[in-house]
Amino acid sequence: MLKFFFTRLLQAIPVLLVVITVTFFLVRLAPGGPFDAEKAVPPEVLKALEANYRLDLPVWQQYTSYVGDLVTGDFGPSFRYPGRSVNELIMAGLPASAELGLYALLVALVIGTLAGIIASLRPNTAQDYIPMSTAMIGICMPSFLLGPLLVLVFGIWLDWLPISGWGDMPGDKILPSITMGAGYAAYIARLSRGGMLEVLSQDYIRTARAKGLPERVIIFKHALRGGLIPVIAFLGPAFAGLLSGSFVVETIFQIPGLGRFFVQAAFNRDYTMIMGTTVFFAFLIVLFNLLSDVIAVWINPRLRHQAQGGH
């Protein structure tokens, strides 16, 4: 188990290096310097600026010093907001994004697994079709459409919930969390239905039924553990999706989070901020993929055996 964990950890390093390298050189390829303004900057000021951001060094030195700083956790200064480091900006946006992601994941897990389990108990009946067709709608309705529609109906027409903000008014976290969680709830519903159907047809469930165990115990104690494995394997990729979802949802609901910062940095051509957030996002995605892999192995005895046996 430990060996498996460390092998996966080692595999993550080249991925991160590729991300850092590609991002670094891609940004260097961009036409126009970061200080091209409408007003011409005096040459000595430009020189001082370039020295400050180490743009006067040869590219490979810029690269090695950037990687060196990253290893110590320093993302460098922001181009667009002088005097503020990218670290500060990331830390300013992280709490709101993390909270939003957590709520969205909760919405997705609770609604998704419940719908999936309910559907799997009576396959090919109305109890199966209704939640699964709803799930299909959830998959086909992108968040940038669902969000505004929810705002239109619950925020404007019915006037039940605030239409934007984060933590300013009671209830303003509900619509963003649902918007972001809905698509994942739908996927999770499909995954847990599939997983449960497979498990429920296995011999050990029949044994449990033959023993006369109550249905509740069979489903929640025996079937769930195996039936939810596909859901756990999905959580890693889902996390990556939640991040990109945050670009849209945070923009729609004007939430001061990382996703909105990233989109703004992209528009402002704040290169160090783009690089910083890209590397940071990549790090998070790699980390969560790793975690979900490890959890999947840990929870599934068959995979655990494989991981221990070397392959």
Added chain:
Amino acid sequence: MVAIITNTDEVLASAEQGTSLWSDAWVRLRRNHLALAGLGILIFLAIVSLLTPWIAPYGYEAQNLALGATPPSWQHWFGTDIFGRDLLTRVMYGGRMSLMVGFVATGVALVIGVLWGTVAGYAGGRVDAVMMRLVDILYALPFMIFIILLMVVFGRSILLLFLAIGAVEWLTMARIVRGQVQNLRRQEFIEAAYSLGLSRWRIVRKHLIPNTLGPVIVYTTLTIPSVMLLEAFLSFLGLGVQPPESSWGLLINNGVETMEEYPWLLIFPGLALSITLFSLNFLGDGLRDALDPRTSKD
């Protein structure tokens, strides 16, 4: 293995050609009404998109500033926007763009993925290890962010959009094809072809690629909606298709800005996008059940 054949035409057809994978799959697909409905809607949309310049009710650039935004009416089925432009016309032109991005970018992904996967699976050994390791690394990259980065760095051109999206989506295709080819390579008919002295390229082209088509078609139908979603997402953020061009994502973005006063500007483009994604997903699921009976739905 043989599907239950219900009418005489099918019996005759299958007697002529045997039950090939394709006729067998078609029989199965025909029983899936949702998938058929999806296929029908897609064919309709494709025809409308192709004919848009001739059948659109108004010109793409026709404005009527005096008219302004009006709700749906007999003259303007989907209403008009604040410049008095006919929304139905704009949705039709936007659909052309969205569908084109969907098909072209998927095409790019298809070509790269099939070639990459076939070469890796057929070559095996070290070549395979290196090629698939590269795919693994690329797989772990946060591509959404890279596409945004690309669009920012190199400007927002449609060509780049095709390439960027296509470059992301080929990875899964490569994995699927490689697995398939690896399986096939060990089978007797490939060995037979080999001992008959066929060239490698001919074996790949005539025997390997056609036999991987089932999963490839299924995955292609499922790639198109995710590509369209990506395009709409980028356009919604203002990083994809740029005005004066239009796409459903861009129309939704514009609709959101004025949804309080003119909700139809959001609802119709949104409906168009959702129905298309719905159809593609149902068709993809149906094809998966029909062509690839071993893999379950999820």
